[in-house]
Amino acid sequence: MLKVNIFLIFSIMFFFNACGGGTTTSGEESIILTVNAGSDRIVQLNELLTIEGKGTSSDGTELSYLWKKDNQVLATSAILNYKPTVLGVDILELFVEHNSGEKISDVVKITVIDSKTESKIPTISPSLQERYLNAINNARAESQDCGEKGKFEATSPLKWNQKIYNSSYEHSYDLAHSKAFSHDGSGTESDWTGDALGKKSILSERIEAYAYNWSFIGENIGAGTLIDTPEKMVKGWLDSDNHCANLMSPDFEDVGMAMVKNSDGKYTYYWTQDFGTER
16 A cells, blocks of 8 residues: 655643632622532542532631532532442532522532543553653753744653553544544544543543543644654654644643554554643
């Protein structure tokens, strides 16, 4: 089969914003209440998780708490220990109440998936992991001109993170075994997280599916018929403004990178590089 050198790259970055939350005022003194049920989560069936809700009152009054699912009371404290027993999406609501009778609520979405996907991910050898890290951190050790994104000074090296590697491998596998080439998953069986959720996965969902609790995340993807080494792929990302900015960002602390080869695929070599900083 004749193959030509084809090279595609895309990048994306997300910053954490607390989900939900709200404020209200009460009475003549304009008491301000706030509540936050926390960020949405993806968890495994029968996995015990602890959710810490937060509420404040501008007058410093101690608030009462109530967690509910539908009409069922789950807890009467700020901290909820919750074990989902049914697949799907659970909507949990946290109420905080002032002694004046004013109350406010916020919800958190718990997506429950059926099984862990780590078993589908091959172990990366220490030598290959080191080679990936060297390609990345050698680039970060030097100043880089990222075109429209500006010039970036040399910055701190990234640490290898297994959870982020898992996310990277999953997406590379999906790219290699579907017709999709996007930061969104294909929504097919090769999009393991998306398949479990019944939709196309997005980066944050794939990251969270491997229990990485993030404040910053980003992703570079690439593919090419001759892009068969991490050094070639990193160079390609450095030559692209958005990818270069992701790779050089001082906001990131962790990284994972994976390549999946499919000789029958359009681009042969499929790469994903995920970045993160934990909360």
